Amino acid sequence: MGKNKEFDIVITPENRGGSSVISELFRYKDMMLLMLRRDIIANYKQTILGPTWAVIQPIVSAIITAFVFGGLAGLSPSGIPTFLFYMIGQVSWGFFSGSLNGSANVFLNHSGLLSKVYFPRFVMPITDVMSRCISLLIQLAIFAAFYIGFVISGAAIRPHWTIVLLPFYLAHLAVIGVGVGSILSAFTTKYRDTVFLIGYLTSFWSYLSPIVYDIGIVPERFLKIYLLNPVAPVINHIRYAVFSQGMLTWNYYFISLAVGILLLIAGYKVFNKTERTFIDTI
Amino acid sequence: MSEQETIIKIENVSKKYRLGVLGRGTLKADLQSRIAKMRGLEDPNSKIGENNDRFGENGDYIYALKDVSFEVKKGERLGIIGKNGAGKSTLLKLISRITAPTEGSISYNGKVTSMLEVGTGFNGELTGRENIYLNGAIIGMTKEEIDAKFDDIVEFSEIGKFIDTPVKRYSSGMYVRLAFAVSAHLNADILIMDEVLAVGDVSFQRKCINRMKEIAENENKTILYVSHNMSTVHELCDRCIVLEEGKLVYEGDVAHAEQIYRGELSGGASMNYESNNMHINPHTMLSEALFVSAAYPNGEQTIDENGILPIDISWQIKEECKDLNLRIEIRTRYDRALATKLYKNLEHDEIGKVYSDTFYLDLRMLARGTYATKYTLMRPGKYGDALNLDQVQGMDIVIDQAYNEEEFAWHTEWWGVQIPD
Structure with a gap:
């Protein structure tokens, strides 16, 4: 658009203008922090237990899964306290599926604001993941407390040196979650059906991942295919880092990392395409 | 103000909405339509009736805006009037980058900010102070910019000592004043106001209009103002465009624009x-x-x-x-x-x-x-x-x-x- 050179911003059907997206996102860092603060305050104001709710939920589900899958179905691994084994699985999976759902429904959940004011739309999934990180941190702290408690009472577990990679592992989960969620966000704006489908998808996915069982129960001949599920090797590595038991599958881990990054790039592209006109179809 | 430079240039802008998508919105209906199309049948989900040149050949879509071009000079206060559905809000949505045009281009210099409808981006659990920061950030101000204007905002809003009370405890009038106060102190070159003054009491409305005039005159900011309330348009704007069924039918002084706008309500020869x-x-x-x-x-x-x-x-x-x-x-x-x-x-x-x-x-x-x-x-x-x-x-x-x-x-x-x- 040579003739429009005298203007800073030129909006055309293909391009909504503006400076490069990363710098624009940076300009809105205050907004992200304030939105994060709002989420935290709004979630827990006028609740008696406050942020404790973030803790109770994974503990309760870890107890239930430990009872159902560990106690009744006998899927618990040897040597590791059942409760801890399931809790770390639940916490990691909760973070992953939360990131996925949050990004997939970002346009629906915030349509009121998004239809009124412009800001780089990717602020929304970023803020969403950030606020999930906060509750993740609380949950991990609780997990650590239980862990220490179990060690003191004589459980034969110790962390592996790869525990230092834990933040990286968790970021890896978020990358996959946001990537897949962003791709799905294109559909949720158009078809409300997708919202329900995503619910089924995530629960189905969780059974394909080593959340409620140990990877050791997967038959050898399926393992090669099984580990292509990008979440499986990451969860597996997280468990290994925490308990030093099981196996490390670095080659599958790196495949998962590559897949995750590709998904994130694809998701970002889809997201940017969707956000241009989603307000017309939502 | 004729010597002022052009700050917004809108060239042949059209915005097309597909009627189908608006009416359907579920996968089932979309599949139904697609299958019917494959078999050569009539789309079971298409809308019937309404036929004029705003609609596409098959009635599949509607032009909310059709071939609109105009320019706005720096420091101008432009009123945009027209009946409901004339395309006013669509135009503002395009300028504020909320959605993209189907054809044409919109160019401008500087920062555009929409004044938010009352309550958008406000959270009842947060205090007035927290909401000022949040709302300011949403419309693109940094924390330092808000810090610098914080006292002005509080003074303008007349909230006073309630600033640290959660806004859910505010009266609706206080709520409106706070929301407007934030918007009125925005750091933008082009300000977009879509029916934002419809709420609030008369004296506060007047205060807002005076504030907007002041901003435009002293700080040389440009204002785009949409309203059905012609008396506020008269007070605030120095120029007007009239939209009718998505087309620009008039551009010029406010009094004449109003006549055209009213002309479609009654009259004739x-x-x-x-x-x-x-x-x-x-x-x-x-x-x-x-x-x-x-x-x-x-x-x-x-x-x-x-x-x-x-x-x-x-x-x-x-x-x-x-x-x-x-x-x-x-x-x-x-x-x-x-x-x-x-x-x-x-x-x-x-x-x-x-x-x-x-x-x-x-x-x-x-x-x-x-x-x-x-x-x-x-x-x-x-x-x-x-x-x-x-x-x-x-x-x-x-x-x-x-x-x-x-x-x-x-x-x-x-x-x-x-x-x-």
Whole structure:
């Protein structure tokens, strides 16, 4: 658009203008922090237990899964306290599926604001993941407390040196979650059906991942295919880092990392395409 | 302000909405439509009816905006008016980058910010202070910018000591004031306001308008203002565009724009009361005479050099009546009566016959503007009162050059409609 050179911003059907997206996102860092603060305050104001709710939920589900899958179905691994084994699985999976759902429904959940004011739309999934990180941190702290408690009472577990990679592992989960969620966000704006489908998808996915069982129960001949599920090797590595038991599958881990990054790039592209006109179809 | 540079340039902008998607929104319906299309059947989900040039050939989509071009200069306060659905809000959504145009381009310099509708981006659990920061950040201010303006915002909002109370405890008036105060201190070059002043009490509204004027004049900011409230448009804007069914129909001064905008509400050069049944007849017992039609002679409103306007009116006698008078009321656009002219002893002898006559209105004292009228047929009642037999909406009177205007411009908004002799 040579003739429009005298203007800073030129909006055309293909391009909504503006400076490069990363710098624009940076300009809105205050907004992200304030939105994060709002989420935290709004979630827990006028609740008696406050942020404790973030803790109770994974503990309760870890107890239930430990009872159902560990106690009744006998899927618990040897040597590791059942409760801890399931809790770390639940916490990691909760973070992953939360990131996925949050990004997939970002346009629906915030349509009121998004239809009124412009800001780089990717602020929304970023803020969403950030606020999930906060509750993740609380949950991990609780997990650590239980862990220490179990060690003191004589459980034969110790962390592996790869525990230092834990933040990286968790970021890896978020990358996959946001990537897949962003791709799905294109559909949720158009078809409300997708919202329900995503619910089924995530629960189905969780059974394909080593959340409620140990990877050791997967038959050898399926393992090669099984580990292509990008979440499986990451969860597996997280468990290994925490308990030093099981196996490390670095080659599958790196495949998962590559897949995750590709998904994130694809998701970002889809997201940017969707956000241009989603307000017309939502 | 003519020497100012152009800050917004809108070129041939169109925005197309697919009707199908708006109506469907579930995967099932979309699949249904696609299958029907494959079989060559009619789309079971398409909308029926409505057919004009705003719609695509198949009625699949609607142009919310069609080929709109205009420019805005720096420091200008542009009003955007038009009926509901004329495309005003769509235009603002395109400029503020909420959605993308289908065709054309929009170029501008500087930062555009939309003034948010009251409450958008506010959270009831947060305090006034926290909401100021959050809202400011959402509309693109950094924390430092808000810090710098924080005291001004609080002062403008008149919230005072309640600033650290959660806003869910605020009265709705406080809520509105706070929301507006944040927007009014934005750091933007182009400010977009879409019906934001519709709420709030009159004195606060006035304060807001003054603040916006101040911003435009002192800080050389540009304002785009959408409203149905023409008096605020008059007060705030120095120029206006009129949108009609997605097209730009007028660009120019506010008074003329309003006439065009109002012109589509009523008026024209002739009216037929028989066919469109516009009688306002409160007493069904008193239907002794009814209006038939009204028209300006020669098909257009012509005021002669003495300020006299002729109107042809015809009426029909339905029942025997003893006396018949005509009343023509000149009213403001807010339907307040300004003046009335009475014509006595209209012909009324023969039942069933349609009579017509030309009536002359003396408009010498009337200031420039658009006026609504009402015609009433009446007769004296038993107790010295006037009984209305029939009443109809009359044709608008548009005075663009007042007969008796002084050498300076007449400000009807403040000085009234009657020009002194």
